Amino acid sequence: MPCRTDPEDYGYVYVSPEFMRIPVLLCEAMQMIERANMEPSCSPELRQWWAAHKAADKRLIEEELARQKLEKDRKAAIDKLTPHERKLLGLP
Numbered sequence: 001m002p003c004r005t006d007p008e009d010y011g012y013v014y015v016s017p018e019f020m021r022i023p024v025l026l027c028e029a030m031q032m033i034e035r036a037n038m039e040p041s042c043s044p045e046l047r048q049w050w051a052a053h054k055a056a057d058k059r060l061i062e063e064e065l066a067r068q069k070l071e072k073d074r075k076a077a078i079d080k081l082t083p084h085e086r087k088l089l090g091l092p
Contacts, residue, residue, distance in 0.1 A: 023053070030042075030046075030050045030053075034050075078091060
């Protein structure tokens with residue numbers, strides 16, 4: 001999972017590196033708990049956080065894949081242009 005934490009998420013000017021590691025470590029622990037089918041023994045609050053976290057990670061992955069596809073398609077379209085068409089569009 002692409003776990004990350006931005007200091008801006010917390011509205012602080014400074015967030016310690018140790019604090020920023022907490023979501024990453026919690027994510028790792030929850031992955032192990034989930035693989036061991038122990039998730040039902042977690043608190044409702046933790047299960048709710050985990051579901052939201054997985055959904056956010058899924059969105060990040062989907063956005064990155066869409067960005068990569070767009071860039072690939074853009075490059076393929078540009079590669080089809082003649083040198084004259086590239087010049088007209090101001091492309092290298």
